[in-house]
Amino acid sequence: MKQQAFEQAREQHWHEFETQLAALESRRKAGTGFPESYRLVCQDLALAQDRGFAASLVDRLNALALRGHQQLYAARAARARPIEFLARTFPAAVRREARLVGIASLLFYGTAILIFLLYGNDPATVYRVLSPEQVAEFEAMYDPEAPHYGAPRDTVDDLSAFAFYVRNNIGISLRTFAWGIFAGIGSLAVLILNGLYMGVVAAHITREGFAGTFFPFVIGHGSFELTAIVLAGAAGMKLGWPLVAPGRQARIAAIRRAALETVPILYGLIAMLLVAALIEGFWSSNQTVAAEAKLAVGDVLWLLVGTWLGLGGRRRAD
Amino acid sequence: MLDTVHTVETPEGVQLALRTAGPVPRALAFGVDAMVRSFFYSVALVGVALTVPHLADALLLLLLFLGEWFYPVFFEVWNQGQTPGKKTVGLRVIRQDGTRVNGSASLLRNLLLAADWIPGTYALGLVSMSVSPGFQRLGDLAAGTLVIHVEPKPASAPEAGDVAPLAPPVALTLEEQRAVTGFAERARFFSDARADELAALAVPLHGPSGSARQRILGIGAWLLGRPSGGPA
Numbered sequence: 001m002k003q004q005a006f007e008q009a010r011e012q013h014w015h016e017f018e019t020q021l022a023a024l025e026s027r028r029k030a031g032t033g034f035p036e037s038y039r040l041v042c043q044d045l046a047l048a049q050d051r052g053f054a055a056s057l058v059d060r061l062n063a064l065a066l067r068g069h070q071q072l073y074a075a076r077a078a079r080a081r082p083i084e085f086l087a088r089t090f091p092a093a094v095r096r097e098a099r100l101v102g103i104a105s106l107l108f109y110g111t112a113i114l115i116f117l118l119y120g121n122d123p124a125t126v127y128r129v130l131s132p133e134q135v136a137e138f139e140a141m142y143d144p145e146a147p148h149y150g151a152p153r154d155t156v157d158d159l160s161a162f163a164f165y166v167r168n169n170i171g172i173s174l175r176t177f178a179w180g181i182f183a184g185i186g187s188l189a190v191l192i193l194n195g196l197y198m199g200v201v202a203a204h205i206t207r208e209g210f211a212g213t214f215f216p217f218v219i220g221h222g223s224f225e226l227t228a229i230v231l232a233g234a235a236g237m238k239l240g241w242p243l244v245a246p247g248r249q250a251r252i253a254a255i256r257r258a259a260l261e262t263v264p265i266l267y268g269l270i271a272m273l274l275v276a277a278l279i280e281g282f283w284s285s286n287q288t289v290a291a292e293a294k295l296a297v298g299d300v301l302w303l304l305v306g307t308w309l310g311l312g313g314r315r316r317a318d
Numbered sequence: 319m320l321d322t323v324h325t326v327e328t329p330e331g332v333q334l335a336l337r338t339a340g341p342v343p344r345a346l347a348f349g350v351d352a353m354v355r356s357f358f359y360s361v362a363l364v365g366v367a368l369t370v371p372h373l374a375d376a377l378l379l380l381l382l383f384l385g386e387w388f389y390p391v392f393f394e395v396w397n398q399g400q401t402p403g404k405k406t407v408g409l410r411v412i413r414q415d416g417t418r419v420n421g422s423a424s425l426l427r428n429l430l431l432a433a434d435w436i437p438g439t440y441a442l443g444l445v446s447m448s449v450s451p452g453f454q455r456l457g458d459l460a461a462g463t464l465v466i467h468v469e470p471k472p473a474s475a476p477e478a479g480d481v482a483p484l485a486p487p488v489a490l491t492l493e494e495q496r497a498v499t500g501f502a503e504r505a506r507f508f509s510d511a512r513a514d515e516l517a518a519l520a521v522p523l524h525g526p527s528g529s530a531r532q533r534i535l536g537i538g539a540w541l542l543g544r545p546s547g548g549p550a
Binding site for chain 1: 328330331332333334335336372373375376377378379380382383386387398412415416417418420421422425426429430431432433436456459460461462469491492493495496499500502503541542543544
């Protein structure tokens with residue numbers, strides 16, 4: 001059969017198929033018979049390719065078949081259930097990566113504690129890591145003699161602080177994750193650097209005697225924020241590690257599979273950082289709350305995060 | 319044959335051809351997206367300044383955050399894989415197996431923009447695109463996605479013109495048939511001199527006498543199966 005005759009015979013069917021496609025692409029129903037129509041179009045495409053028909057016809061059928069393929073095999077996204085996700089799926093995902101989370105925690109907290117213990121008494125250390133302006137900024141933030149202490153802060157300023165922390169902290173964590181693709185080295189480096197930073201600042205603040213303002217401030221949101229940073233680092237290492245040790249798969253395929261497994265952790269850590277930003281913006285710097293209360297609440301939050309991630313989604317062993 | 323084609327074998331056993339897009343159209347689309355984003359921000363800035371100026375800082379920071387990280391994700395998931403920039407340039411994001419891009423794939427490929435940015439102006443992403451056979455940057459590799467050209471819809475079926483069909487003097491392979499019919503369908507877009515130049519290349523198909531172009535067009539019409547005496 002020549003191309004002309006073929007086109008004339010099949011044009012009607014292709015036109016109907018196109019109508020069905022248009023309906024499906026506008027999220028309307030397309031009536032029955034779509035899979036059968038699609039299979040016939042695929043047959044026509046194979047035939048046109050095989051007979052060497054003109055490229056214009058083959059391209060047209062190819063485009064139709066591609067659109068049909070996308071409609072037929074579109075993955076129906078499972079309805080998002082945020083409560084169940086946060087209560088069960090996310091903690092379970094975190095526990096599945098317990099080894100990497102452990103390594104990330106060690107890198108982060110370990111570095112901080114090490115620096116604190118080794119260089120806690122050396123006043124010069126902080127200036128090796130931060131510039132004098134940054135150090136002055138920190139001191140001003142936590143100095144109990146500073147003018148902003150004792151004065152209540154406006155809700156609007158709280159909101160601005162919240163927005164700032166959202167953008168800053170979530171951005172940093174997502175970058176920590178992304179840089180893990182280089183065999184996990186990027187995430188590792190960020191974790192160590194942040195641990196160093198935290199250790200040095202904590203040591204300096206304690207030595208200056210501002211511990212009474214510093215710890216009540218950070219302990220509230222610290223539970224969510226620090227845990228999220230550790231999770232971002234762990235997710236990044238999970239993403240990049242298959243580059244070095246792909247197991248039985250091709251490297252790229254192994255990375256792809258690992259990447260899919262990090263997605264629940266990503267959603268969860270974004271949620272945690274939102275909570276941390278809320279706490280940091282509206283609660284942590286609230287001057288009307290006593291330091292003891294903040295410490296107590298902070299302890300409770302740490303316990304909460306630990307219990308949630310440790311026990312959430314566990315099935316009872318009956 | 320251009321080799322920037324990624325073939326997907328479907329469960330129906332047919333090969334779908336996807337024309338992957340290289341760094342240049344993607345950079346263009348990125349530029350357009352950047353402009354669209356700036357426009358959104360400006361509109362938002364004006365809107366916020368007029369209605370709730372005391373919340374300007376907060377709202378704009380939040381908007382910037384959402385725009386930086388989630389603007390492409392939103393469009394790729396809810397607009398058939400096309401951000402406004404990609405739509406303008408005629409590109410689409412799909413998964414490697416030919417199916418539509420979903421939330422996870424879109425999230426991964428866009429979060430990894432931070433890795434593609436290294437050391438600046440997406441240098442690593444461009445290198446990755448140049449090296450990978452499917453023009454995939456790091457985000458695409460991790461998420462298993464491709465950026466393809468969307469075929470423009472042909473305005474009308476191409477005409478082979480009203481030339482008398484002529485049987486070819488030699489048997490033609492499929493590739494050669496394709497070349498001849500392609501020429502026949504596109505001849506009206508060429509200048510006469512160009513068409514003659516191209517037709518002159520197919521020496522075995524045209525004899526020493528008569529216009530080479532007319533003969534090739536005739537053979538094209540015959541291959542397409544046009545009935546003798548006039549266009550379809």
